[in-house]
Amino acid sequence: MTRSIRGDKSICLPVASEAEYQAIIVDNNTFREYILQILAKYPEIFPIEMEKGFSFHDWVISSKQQLPMRRIKLKENGEVYQLRPEFLMPYMVGKTNEMEKALYLCRFGVPFEAIAYVFGRNAMYWYRAYCSLSRASLVGTTIKNSEKLPEHLLADEKHTWLQGERIFIPTTVAQGCILGVSLRESASPTALTEGYREFKEEVQLIDPDYTPITVNTDAWEATREAWLTLFPSVVVVLCFLHDVLKVQKGCPTQHNYRKILSGKLWRAYNVCLTD
Numbered sequence: 001m002t003r004s005i006r007g008d009k010s011i012c013l014p015v016a017s018e019a020e021y022q023a024i025i026v027d028n029n030t031f032r033e034y035i036l037q038i039l040a041k042y043p044e045i046f047p048i049e050m051e052k053g054f055s056f057h058d059w060v061i062s063s064k065q066q067l068p069m070r071r072i073k074l075k076e077n078g079e080v081y082q083l084r085p086e087f088l089m090p091y092m093v094g095k096t097n098e099m100e101k102a103l104y105l106c107r108f109g110v111p112f113e114a115i116a117y118v119f120g121r122n123a124m125y126w127y128r129a130y131c132s133l134s135r136a137s138l139v140g141t142t143i144k145n146s147e148k149l150p151e152h153l154l155a156d157e158k159h160t161w162l163q164g165e166r167i168f169i170p171t172t173v174a175q176g177c178i179l180g181v182s183l184r185e186s187a188s189p190t191a192l193t194e195g196y197r198e199f200k201e202e203v204q205l206i207d208p209d210y211t212p213i214t215v216n217t218d219a220w221e222a223t224r225e226a227w228l229t230l231f232p233s234v235v236v237v238l239c240f241l242h243d244v245l246k247v248q249k250g251c252p253t254q255h256n257y258r259k260i261l262s263g264k265l266w267r268a269y270n271v272c273l274t275d
Helices: 018-025 028-041 048-052 096-108 112-119 123-132 138-142 189-206 221-230 240-250 255-274
Strands: 009-013 054-062 067-074 080-085 152-162 165-174 177-181 214-217 235-238
Touching (some): 018 067, 028 054, 152 221, 165 189, 214 221
Parallel strands (some): 152 214
Antiparallel strands (some): 054 067
16 A cells, blocks of 8 residues: 555555456456455555445546556545556556666666666656655555554664765664655754654554654754654653763773773673563
C-alpha cells in the first residue's frame, strides 16, 4: 500500500502479466476473488480495514497508458483506494519493465541526458520519473501496520555538499530501516524541525496518535529542540558513542584517566547488550 503525504492512496497489486490483468478486471466476481486471494497471501500491502470488507467504487482510465483500473471503497471507514497493477510505475508514468534498467542507472549518478540518449524520450521525462519514486510516504511504504511502528528512534543529520554549498540531511531510523530523510540548508532548530516534520507527517498518516518513547541523538542542541517541538513527550537519549567521545574530549591531557574511563564505559555498554 502506498500513501503519499498529499493524501493520495493506492494499492499495488502483483499480477503475472498485463494479459492476465485485462482478463480478471472485467468481471467483478473474478476480480474480487483475485483480490481476496492476494489479501490472504500478502495482507501487508493492504490497509488493515480491508478485512472488514470493501466494495468496487468506480473505474479510472489512465490517459498516459490507456489502461482501465478499478477503485475500491472500504466499508470500515469509507476511504477509497486505487488498484494499480505492478507492471505500471507510480503515477502511471510508464511500464515497469520498460523503465527499470534506466532508473537503475540513476543510483550511480548517470546524467538524465545520457539515459535519454540510450533509452529514448528526453531528459526531463526520466528526471520526473525518478522524482516520482519519492512522492510516496517513506514510512507508509516501509511499515504497513500501526502496531509495528517503532517506539524508539535514532536521529542525526548528515553534513554534505550540493553545488558547492553545505547542506544537512535530517535522517530518522529505527530497527535497521530508514524512516525519514529530508534536505535542509542549515542546521538551525527551525530548519531541523521542518526537516524532521516530514517523518512526523508520514508516521501520523498510519497512526494519528503516534509519538515515540525515545529518540537517540548526538546531543546537538538544535536536534534536541526539533524533536521536543515535534514530540513534546519524547525522551531524548544521548548516543553512547558520543558520550564516550565527550569523556575523551573532557580530559585530553590525562591519557591514563581517559583510557580507564573509556574502558569502563565500553564494559558497561557490553553488559547492557547481554542483559
